[in-house]
Amino acid sequence: MKKQSLNEAELAIDSAKCQGLDNTITKYKDIGIYGILFSVKNKKVLENYFFNVLGQISNSDNNLLQILETYLNENCSITITAEKLFLHRNTLKYKIKKIEELLNCDLHNFEDCMNIKIALYINKILN
DSSP states (O other): OOOHHHHHHHHHHHHHHHOOOTTSOGGGOTTTTTHHHHTTTOHHHHHHHHHHHHHHHOOOOOOOHHHHHHHHHHOHHHHHHHHHOOOOOHHHHHHHHHHHHHHHHTSSSHHHHHHHHHHHHHHHHHO
């Protein structure tokens, strides 16, 4: 029981770090998908998933990954995302369309968004 508690505490700490919550108390029951992702011992599996889903934009120098993450975090709201990223709405729409073309996905499709969101979580773990 002590070993399991220690493992859960370590996972909660690692999860908080990935989310940028270093100075926040995080409970194991609140770490969500990170509990599953940190349990994957073979990091190559995570790397492959990330590159299969987001590889086309991962090396992009025009921060498409950040735009995509912010867009999904803001529930696909063009207005809020544009405000947060200090972009014009039309510029953001253009970049979202470019992301969809590069990734061959539809950011209005829940399954596509879910796969991308998991890849973004994995990216935080790998970095």
